Structure formats: structure tokens, C-alpha cells
Amino acid sequence: MKKTAIKSLAAAFALCVFAGAAPAAFAQDASVSVEDPWVRATAPNQHATGVFMRLTSAAPGRLVAVESQAAKHVEIHEMAMQDNVMKMRQVPGIDLPAGQAVELKPGSYHVMLIDLARQIAPGEHVALTLVVEDTRRQQRRIAVDAVARPLNAAAPAAGHGH
Template sequence: MKTTAIKSLAAIALCALAGAIPSAFAQDASLSVEDPWVRATVPSQHATGVFMRLTSAEPGRLVAVESQAAKHVEIHEMAMQDNVMKMRQVPGLDLPAGQAVELKPGGYHVMLIDLARQIEPGEHVALTLVVEDAQRRQRRVPVDAVARPLNAAAAPAAGHGH
């Protein structure tokens, strides 16, 4: 059994190196995801934020994020509007080649809305980033975000519509 599994893995690796099948490793190599984390929640909380630093080797755009942790996952921006900090959904986020893009409290971030359950500090939340390149080809990048306590970093500003 072990020999068969090793031979199968070797065959897959050889095919990937030869370009016979797309390699998830090669696709993920063009996007660096650093320090992904999600803010933990309290029992009655229905939404929370996800934060990370993204650096793309090529120009691209974050067009969606998916997660089983919530019914809705949206890319949001915090911005001043009429001297009030407001949060709004954006259709995507540009990823200039070689430039780090921060998803952080008070700025761009991902919102998990209508959570499936409470998220406790230390838990891992699986996400999938959907990134589009200049030719509009999409690739999916798996991310594991660790939940940090509610008081981690800056608290979100008022004005969120969910």
C-alpha cells in the first residue's frame, strides 16, 4: 500500500513538473500571503473581520474570498465620508506587482457575515482567495487564518451596515 501511494505521488509530481496538469504550488507561488488572522467573536456576534498582507509577483486583483465559516464573505473598505468613517463592500482589490497590500483593521479587509458559529481565539478558519490575473484568469489560493482575541489590533470603526 505504501509503495503504491509513493508511486502515485511521484507520478503526480512528474506530471506537474512537465506541465501535464496545473500545479497548485506553482499558482500559489505568485501570491505571498503573510500573517492571515481573523478576529474572534462573542456568542451573539454575526460578523467579523479577516486581515492579512498580500504581495503578488504579477499584477492581479483579489476578486472574491470564500469560506465555510460564514454564509457571506465580502471584501470591504473603510473610508472617511463626510467626516465619518464608513465601511462599504468593494468589487475587488488591486494587487500591484511586487507591492504589499495590507488588509487591516480600519482599511481594506475581508468580512465574514452571518457566521456559522462563534469563532474562538486560537481557532483556524479556512479561506480561499480568488485572484484574477491581467488576462482575467482566476486562481484559487487556500489560506489558514488563526483567530485572535477581540482586542487584537484596532477595533473596527462604527458605521458598518451589517
Template structure:
């Protein structure tokens, strides 16, 4: 009888833990939580813009690519200073260490949407699919509907230069 009660208590605790887990953890096998996602609005004739967010991988993962029907090319990019020159380049993958939040932000890592099929209007949204790879090499996808704005949600400054 004691064993049955312990088993019931364990099952109850496990069920409560799963019920309280963030929904984003369950959305992908790579168990990556996405927070604060947004994409910068563009104007007529502008062919590229960026998308930004915070990514937290429960068990560690790699962001190996991004996809969006709104752009002809979607890449994971890095911006960094090399001497006195700001350089931007595509990266083959972005490591997401277990339990650590990696911020994709203006002036740093970000998702670049190039060859836009139409301008991204403020207060609309853009579909973006993130493709992750776990430690065993298995890929999983997380589909997002990312709000479009002129700055980060919550009124935070999107980009601040410090000289």
C-alpha cells in the same frame, strides 16, 4: 561540449531558483503570497468579524472575492473616513500591483465574514478561500486556514485610532 555545459549550468541555476522560491508563490496560478493572516475572534451573538493579511502578487492580480463556510456572506471590504464619518463598504475587486504588498488591516481593506454560522473562538482557525484574477482574466483560488485571535500575530496592535 561547451554548449552542453552551459545548458547544464542554466538548468542547475533554474532548479536552484525554483527550489528557493517561497511555497506560497506555487500555490496559485495568480502567484499571490499571503503573509500574517489572522481573523478577529467573535463572541456569542456577534454576526460579523474581519480577517486581515498582507498580499503580494508577483505579476499583479486582483482579489475578486473571498469565500468561507464559516460565514453566510464573505466579502472584500474597505473602511475609510469620509469627512468625519468612518464608512465601510464591499468592493468589487482589490487591485494587487505587481511586487507590491497590499495590507488588509483593521480600519482599511479587509475580508469581512458576515452572518457567522458560529462564533470564531480564539486559538481556533477559520477556512477562507481567496479568489484572484490575473491580467488575462483567468481565476485561481488559494485556500487558507486562518488563525483566529484577538490581535494580530506577534503582539502587534490590531487597531489604533489617531484623532
């Protein structure tokens, strides 16, 4: 019994160490994985841009906020058809069903960086903090490093999503 508990603690510790040193294309905490985070680079004098990624939560949860020093305002948005017109609107959060990948991608759910601090060039890194809430309304913060892709970048083809 003791060996199993020690192995479990060692595995949890290793996971925490890995999460702290996760590469730009992947971030993880004990319950939410973040894959392929990226931000769309901007043109001169552009004041807003989108951030995209794939989130998978081990347990039911909800993305309730995103923070970044790259912009004065960071909002969670959704693109949806409304009266035969595609419209973007802010949403209070995005549900993260247990074990299901949720895509934040162009033309769907995404994060908006508004009133940017400066232009974002391709290849630059943008630090973000995701605020995820569990069913007991406990919040955890997940640091994410999103790499800027060119203005004309589209979401990479993924075999799964939401």
C-alpha cells in the same frame, strides 16, 4: 540547457509542494504570497467578523473574491472617510500591484465574514479561499488558514504596507 530546465521544474515542483503544506502564518502560490492571515475572534451571538492579511503579487492582479464555510456571506470591504465619518463599504475587489505588499488590516481594506456559522474562539483556524484574477482575467484560487486572535487584537506592527 537541459540541466537548467530540470532545475527550474524541480524548483517549481518544490514551490507547489511547499505551498500545499504552508504553515498558518504564511501561504503562497507561484504568483501571490499571503502573510500573517488572521481573523478576529467573536463574542457570543456576534454575527460578523473581519479577516486580515498581507498580500504580495509577483505580477499585477486583483483580489476579486474570498470564500469560506465559516459564514454564509464573505465580502471584501474598505473603511474610508466619507463626509467626515468613517464608513465601511463593500468593494468589488482590491488591486494587487506587482511586487507591492497590500495590507488588509483593521480600519482599511479587509474581508468580512457575515452570518457566521458559529462563534470563533481565539486560537481556532478558519479556512479561506482567495480568488485572484490576473490581467488576462484568469482566476486562481489560494487556500489560506487564518488563526483567530482575541477580540481586542490589533494589526501587528509591520514595516511596510498599503
